[in-house]
Structure formats: C-alpha cells, structure tokens
Amino acid sequence: MRNNGRETFFNSxxxxxxxxxxRNVKGVTQYGTPTLKSVSQDDYALLSFINYTWRTGDAxxxxxxxxxxxxxxxxxxxxxxxxPTEFHLEPGDIVVIPTPLTRVLSLIEYR
Numbered sequence: 871m872r873n874n875g876r877e878t879f880f881n882s883x884x885x886x887x888x889x890x891x892x893r894n895v896k897g898v899t900q901y902g903t904p905t906l907k908s909v910s911q912d913d914y915a916l917l918s919f920i921n922y923t924w925r926t927g928d929a930x931x932x933x934x935x936x937x938x939x940x941x942x943x944x945x946x947x948x949x950x951x952x953x954p955t956e957f958h959l960e961p962g963d964i965v966v967i968p969t970p971l972t973r974v975l976s977l978i979e980y981r
Contacts, residue, residue: 877902907979920967938971
C-alpha cells in the first residue's frame with residue numbers, strides 16, 4: 871500500500887559492492903521517495919483533528935491503529951505533527967490526529 875504507484879530502481883552501486891557480495895546478491899530493488907502535496911490552510915478546514923496527550927508506552931503505529939484502523943498510516947500522524955519518530959515526543963505532548971483518513975490522503979495526493 872505505502873509503495874503503490876512509486877517508481878522502483880535497481881541499486882547495484884559500487885558503493886555497496888562488498889555488502890551485496892556478502893549477501894550473495896547483485897543488488898536490491900528500491901522504491902523512490904514519494905512526493906506529497908503540502909496541506910494548505912484552506913485544506914485544514916476540510917479536516918477534523920483529534921487531540922491526543924502522548925503517554926509513556928505510546929507509539930505512532932498504535933495511534934494509527936486506534937484512529938485509522940490501520941497501523942501502516944503512522945506516518946500521517948508523524949507528518950502532521952512534524953515529529954518523524956516516537957523519540958521526538960515526550961509524555962504530555964499534544965499529538966494531533968487528522969481525520970478522516972481518506973480525505974487526508976486525498977489532500978496530500980497520496981496514491
């Protein structure tokens with residue numbers, strides 16, 4: 871799902887030659903970095919937000935599972951909070967969870 875529609879390329883770079891040899895492969899297929907559209911201030915009006923207070927033991931994938939019924943969308947919560955990992959959050963921080971997920975994905979033009 872996360873890689874749907876993304877370009878792929880075969881990496882057989884000399885830089886990784888020893889690693890490939892060690893693993894007995896000629897290279898690896900990699901996905902290109904997706905380009906996401908920024909959400910405008912007008913777009914924010916089309917969304918609802920749930921404020922969640924971060925606690926010890928929380929994880930972005932757990933919040934995605936709870937609010938989106940799909941843990942694979944943890945990166946949406948990370949993106950909207952500008953916190954790429956759990957290590958960027960501390961207990962007591964307010965995490966905003968944009969909803970509905972289908973509209974969020976449409977606004978950032980994620981396919």
